[in-house]
Amino acid sequence: MFQRAVVLLVCGLFSVSVLAEADLAQRAETLKKRVIELNRDLLKLEEQTLTPVDTQVVVFLAVDNGVSFTLDSVELSLNEEIATRYLYSEQELGALDRGGIQRLYTGALPEGSHQLMAVFNGKVDNRYFRKAASLKFAKTSGARYLELRVKRNPANPRQPIFAIREI
Amino acid sequence: MRSLEIQAVFKAVKPLVLVCVLLMSGLAVQAHEHDHERSAEEQDKLLHDEALFHFHRSEYMRTLVLLENEHVGTNHIDNDYHNRNHLLAVEAALRLGMLNEAEGILKHLGFTARERDIKHQTLYYQGKLSFTRERWNASIKELQEARKLLPPELRHEAAYMLSVAYLKRDLPVEAAKVMATLPKDSLWGAYAYFNLAMHYTERDRSASKALVALRVASTFTDETVEGREINDRINLAAGKIAIDLNDYEKASGFLEDVMAEGTSAPAAIVLYGQALQGLGRNRTAIQTWHRAKKFALMVPGVADAFQAIAYGYEQEELRSTSIDAYSEAISVYEKELLQTRELDEELRNSGLLAMLRKVQIDDSGVEWFLSTDLASNTPRIAFVYLLMSQDDVFVPARTLLEFDEHRSDLRQGLQRLEALESVLKKRLGKAGKGRKPVKLSVDETVLNDLISQRNQMVESFKRLPAGPQKTLAATEIRSLDIELRVLKRRYESVRERLTDTQGFFRRQLEETGKIRQEFEQLVSELDREIKTLDESLSATAREELEKHRKQMHNYYIRSQLALVNLYDDIAVSELQKSLDLQKEVIKGAGS
Structure with missing residues (x-):
């Protein structure tokens, strides 16, 4: 009788702990869902307010797989004014290498003619390397998407190609 | 057939929707949704690659913020990336522990996926979801069906999960069959055979089978950090099994292969000393245990090593060295008791979350404690590491860290909202100064035409016989409806923004305020959750610390007693010597 009571107690405690864990997981999922939704709302609101599509310019950066160039940082200028500087972590380089x-x-x-310049800093075979690429583009109404891409140079793998294009 | 017609109409209507969007692109909402030069597939590919960047940085939340959005401008037809985005979202949701979210997307994919590879990957993720929910039978069924046509990386992971599911169902032969399909360059093989070895140890109590499985597991490892780490764990487990079998020669062979700088090193050093002792090489065993002294006493086996050294010298009849070793052990245990008290105070005053934050390594996400390069020789880190190795602490502690990270994200969001409010207030002020409202009429005939085409499609749909084609057509119509609804909203938004600028900014401000309130509410809810979870985990951590304290206290007492005994022995033997000397003197005097 006593043994059975102990078994029941243990089973009870076990199920309470499993239930508590399931309850925590459920609450966590609900909260995470709300965090995602709110962040999404904020992102939309920021886009609507700060960079509406009629004036929007977006610059993406991609690195081809197998490029013998380790990106250290990028400086981006729009119409000869620094727009952003970015320093890359190992994790970010890994994400770029895997197709991100x-x-x-x-x-x-505003609408009109503009110039984008990107300076790439990094290493090739442990030697520091710095190269710039630029693009003149016309901004019309609607968003303009531009892509900076570090490409493999089949003719000379130690001299990667730094390309900018509209996408 | 009629379903094909609907798809054809859908394909025809789709560009019209995009043209419509283009007409208003100057003032509408989302950047992703508005470029006439990009097809729906190109937009989805861009979204996919952008989400992939966050995914590979372990930013699963951010990945889901981008994906599973309103897929405006996207559809399932001639668009490979639409479903790939769903699959990426499923993987991100699973990694975030959002199982219901993953299930919802998978249900949707179950209806819409027509491409063979997507169908198999959908089934694979259903299997993974069942696996995560510990529904072993369902997982086996789904993964068996999916795995044949998966890309290699997913196929190997599927084989690993299958093998675990079979072991959970106590079917090691089936598990071994699946493992045999894994190629030698896949680390999944090392993990799978390691699990098989543990199964043989725990269920079959067959040490020889376990050792064979561990030897096979070792052949799957490589020279990567992860490969070397798992190889160490394999050698450590094999060494322990061999010691239990009293096969010290074999044990020392396995343990010698454990890396000195790896996380398995402290346990391996202690066991290696035992193996050497078993081989009768006491002095070498003592030298080995000396190497364990650099690790924290929280690490299993390290506290024993101090006593083993002193006891070893005692056995070798090196009494003064033994006294030194016991004295060193006593002082180390004393110091540990003091540090344990300090850790306990830290937990009592600040909680476990604060302690976790203190030892968190930058840029490694919430799973930093799985990092293999953690320095484990400070008491705090060693304690956290020990705590995290327990399943019942690991899961809620990970949730606690995730909550903390979300709260910090939300606080940053609140700062961004503040900045946004300030911009909007400025713009509202400017809009109110001498600007005349623009009179503009927006031509809605294109929109109305689209709506009428959609209604025609619905009429054709109604005449379709029930079946999978009808289900598919329903999905396409639903997708079109979403797009039309968004389009209508944009018409209204454009009209409003052109004709009533002040009103537009005012409403934007209201919207910002509303979102800010929701942010604040969620921060408060997270505060409460974090407080409850932190209190409960801190209590568990203090219990663990108390166990460690008691253990250290025992070692301390045992070492002191051993020292007292040793001094006793020395005193007795000195007394004996002096008595013997006295006897000899008396004897000499008498003769």
Whole structure:
């Protein structure tokens, strides 16, 4: 009788702990869902207010797989004014290497002709390397998406290609 | 057939929707949704790659913020990336522990996925979801069906999960069959055979089978950090099994292969000393245990090593060295008792979360404590590491850290909202100064035409016979409806923004205020959750610390007693010597 009572007590405690864990997981999921929704609302609101589509310019950065260039940092200028500087962590380089694209800059520009310049700092075979690329583009109404890409140079793998294009 | 017609109409209507969006692109809402030059697939690919960047940085929350959005401008037809985005969202949701969210997306994919590879990946993720929920039978069924046509990385992970599910169902032969399909360059093989070895140890109590499984597991490891780490764990487990079998020669062979700088090193050093002692090589065993002294006493086996050294010298009849070793042990245990008290005070005053934050390594996400390069020689880190190795602490502690991270994100969000409010207030002020309202009429005929085409599609849909084609068509119509609804909202938004600028900014401000309130409310809820969880985990941590304190106290007392005994022995033997000397003197005097 006593043994059975102990078994029941142990089972009871076990199920209470399992239930508590399930309850925590459920509450955590609900909270996470709300965090996601609120962040999404905020992102939309910021876009609507700060960079509406009629003036929006977005610059992405991508690195081709297998490029013999380790990106250290990028300086981005729009019309000869620094728009952003970005220093890369190992984790970010890994994410780029695995096909990820970074939204490097989102800003607003009026319609007309503009110039984008990017300076890439990094290493090739443990030697420091710095190279710039630029692009003149026309901003019309609607968003303009631009992509900076570090590409493999088949003719000379030690001299990667730094390209900017509209996407 | 009619379903194909609907798809054709949908394809035709789709560009019209985009053109409509383009007409208003100057003033509408989302950047992703508005470029006429990008097809729906191109937009989804861009979204996919951007989300992938966050995903590979372990920012699963951010990945989900981007994905599973309103897929405006996207559809399931001729768009490979639409479903890929869903799959990426499922993986992110699973990693965040959002199982219901993952289930919801998978249900949707179950209806809409038509591509063979997507269908198999959907089934794979259903299997993974069942696996996470510990529904072993369902997991086996789904993964078996999915795995044949998966890309290699997913196929290997599927084989690993299958093997675990079979072991959980106590079917080691089936598990071994699945493991045999894993290639030698997959670390999943090392984990799978390691689990099989543990199964043989715990269920079959067959040490020889376990050792064979561990030897096979070792052949799957490579020279990566992860590969070397798992190899160490394999060698440590094999060494322990061999010691239990009193096969010290074999044990020392396994333990010698454990890396000196790895996380398995302290336990391996202690066991290696035992193996050497078993081989009768006491002096070498003592030298080995000396190497364990650099680790924290929280690490299992380290406290024993101090006593083993002193006892070893005692056995070797090196009494004065033994006294030194016991004295050192006593002082180390004393220091540990003091540090344990300090840790307990820290837990009592600030809680476990504060302690976790103190030892958190930058840029490694909430799972930093799994990091292999953690320095484990400080008491606080060693204690946290010990605590996190317990399943019943690990899961809620991870949730606690996640909550803390979300709260910090939300606080940053509140700062962004403040900045936004200030911008809007400025713009509202400017808009109110001498600006005349613009008179503009927005042509709604294109929108109305689209709506009428959609209604025609619905009429055709109604005549379709029930079946999978009808379900598919319903999904497409639902997707179009969402897009049309958003389009209508944008028409209204554009009209409003052009004709009533002040009103527009005022409403934006109201919207900002509303979102800010929701942010604040969620921060308060997280505060409460964090407080409750932190209190409960801190209590558990203090219990663990109390166990450690008692253990250290026992070691302390035992070492003191051993020292007293040793001094006693020395005193007795000195007394004996002096008595013997006296006897000899008396004897000499008498003769």
